Amino acid sequence: MVENRPWLSVATHVVLIIGLVIVLFPIWVAFVASTHPADRFVSGVVPLLPGTHLIGNYAAVLGEGARQNGLPPVGPMLVNSLVMALGIALGKIAISLISAFAIVYFRFPFRKIAFWIIFLTLMLPVEVRIVPTYQVIANLGMLNSYVGLTVPLIASATATFLYRQFFLTIPDELAEAARIDGAGPWKFLKDIVIPLSRTSTAALFVILFIYGWNQYLWPLLVTTDPDYYTVVMGIQRAARATDQEPLWNLVMAVAMLALLPPVIVVLAMQKLFVRGLVETEK
Amino acid sequence: MAEKRVVFSGWGFPALLLLPQLAITFIFFILPAAQAVRQSFFRADAFGFGERFVGLANYTSLLASADYLQSFVTTLIFSLAVTVLTLVISLAFAAAVDRLIRTSGLYTALMIWPYAIAPAIAGVLWWFMFDPSIGIVAYWLRVGGLSWNHLLDGTDALILVIVASAWRQVSYNFIFFLAGLQSIPRSLHEAAAIDGAGPVKRFFTIVLPLLSPTLFFLIVIDVVYAFFDTFGVIDATTAGGPGQATTTLVYKAYADGFLSQNFGSSAAQSVILTLVVVALTVVQFRFIERRVHY
Numbered sequence: 014m015v016e017n018r019p020w021l022s023v024a025t026h027v028v029l030i031i032g033l034v035i036v037l038f039p040i041w042v043a044f045v046a047s048t049h050p051a052d053r054f055v056s057g058v059v060p061l062l063p064g065t066h067l068i069g070n071y072a073a074v075l076g077e078g079a080r081q082n083g084l085p086p087v088g089p090m091l092v093n094s095l096v097m098a099l100g101i102a103l104g105k106i107a108i109s110l111i112s113a114f115a116i117v118y119f120r121f122p123f124r125k126i127a128f129w130i131i132f133l134t135l136m137l138p139v140e141v142r143i144v145p146t147y148q149v150i151a152n153l154g155m156l157n158s159y160v161g162l163t164v165p166l167i168a169s170a171t172a173t174f175l176y177r178q179f180f181l182t183i184p185d186e187l188a189e190a191a192r193i194d195g196a197g198p199w200k201f202l203k204d205i206v207i208p209l210s211r212t213s214t215a216a217l218f219v220i221l222f223i224y225g226w227n228q229y230l231w232p233l234l235v236t237t238d239p240d241y242y243t244v245v246m247g248i249q250r251a252a253r254a255t256d257q258e259p260l261w262n263l264v265m266a267v268a269m270l271a272l273l274p275p276v277i278v279v280l281a282m283q284k285l286f287v288r289g290l291v292e293t294e295k
Numbered sequence: 296m297a298e299k300r301v302v303f304s305g306w307g308f309p310a311l312l313l314l315p316q317l318a319i320t321f322i323f324f325i326l327p328a329a330q331a332v333r334q335s336f337f338r339a340d341a342f343g344f345g346e347r348f349v350g351l352a353n354y355t356s357l358l359a360s361a362d363y364l365q366s367f368v369t370t371l372i373f374s375l376a377v378t379v380l381t382l383v384i385s386l387a388f389a390a391a392v393d394r395l396i397r398t399s400g401l402y403t404a405l406m407i408w409p410y411a412i413a414p415a416i417a418g419v420l421w422w423f424m425f426d427p428s429i430g431i432v433a434y435w436l437r438v439g440g441l442s443w444n445h446l447l448d449g450t451d452a453l454i455l456v457i458v459a460s461a462w463r464q465v466s467y468n469f470i471f472f473l474a475g476l477q478s479i480p481r482s483l484h485e486a487a488a489i490d491g492a493g494p495v496k497r498f499f500t501i502v503l504p505l506l507s508p509t510l511f512f513l514i515v516i517d518v519v520y521a522f523f524d525t526f527g528v529i530d531a532t533t534a535g536g537p538g539q540a541t542t543t544l545v546y547k548a549y550a551d552g553f554l555s556q557n558f559g560s561s562a563a564q565s566v567i568l569t570l571v572v573v574a575l576t577v578v579q580f581r582f583i584e585r586r587v588h589y
Contacts, residue, residue, distance in 0.1 A: 037405065
């Protein structure tokens, strides 16, 4: 702070408190709604303080009880989401790391072309090629499978660029020393490059886990079997499960379960998360 | 392209390393994209048995379609509103946090939550708060004398998806604005303060110009977000309605192709959208190049 201006300090805190209310209020309202019985939402105004049905509501959406209300159980959906998030994050990291290594540490024909083909994927998000991508997945028999949920999404230009940038900062002396000592490229990659990239990889993992967990359109396209629903797309099924008003207490319990894992990851690994964000957008 | 001086020899091993990435790119990106271009020149018959070449008919009928032009307008209004709302709110928060010394870490930790929340979930949270019969915000609006019903009123529905989309994006912008603000040297503030410039004047004459690279970067990011990533917000809440009020270009491509099985038209829309992405990417990279020289 450059100078002491009491009114400005007051204004600062007012802005921030308003900010926190805007950011946190929707989550609070959802949490509160998920702790009340269904009849609390028939008319009037939603309560702002937690009720007594917390355990009952969450048990109902997680297990078989959900079916009585026309919802698929959320427990298996959470498992599917976890598989998808981990599969996408680890898959993207693995294939991007090795392709960046190939592009940086070798000279071979078509190297630049390979680089540009990977770059091209930035320009073709799922949203712009919905139907033909679906047809490819259907023809390969990958609908309603974990392979279909993860593999098509693991090509990553951003992660490849990030690793490429990082590899370019690794001193040439290391590769020279490794070569003199008789280490081949595989040994150099495994024993030197991968350990050196640890921090970048961790930061990338946080971002990619959130990206994978939060996928919506993709699971909507490739799953028709409730056994493969993920929780983020399940929210839509839950909200539209009944013809009348949604069962708000259960819908909000599903929403809380869907948002909690990525929020915990962000809060627990805040430093890595911010670093990952800034690096992936360079 | 920057190069390494020391490299390994051989081409078999690097080819093997590139194979997974290239195979996935080819099968799931390039093939469908080529398929979309091809399909955009064909029209399937009503029973889905065959298709016939129709040239540019899918494109011309799109451009003549009032629905499509309307979804263009909706997308522009939606993207502009989401971008402006996000930028203004996140800049205000970042500027406020930047003034703090001791509690800034706490505020930052609380402010970055929404980024972790999927757009579809963010949409459902706001949908609930705005619910015409029991929503708390709808209730406040009624008390304030405003009627609210996003199930019937197209404008209300559009406002709902704008607010939910912007809410999710504020934390992302906040992180970048805060980093930008914190990289401005204190000495600049101090020098200006000694010369008699007050906080408001300093913000507009020093902070904002120095922040302009971050600002332009975030504009591009927010527009891309509003165009593509908000699909979940719309699909989980309004599903493009009421009527066509919240049908953006991406949502229309999905609805026409996936729900109405109108493949030719959807493919033509995909091609047009791809051109939009290419244009945005070019803008983004040209800008990033400029930023390097800044």
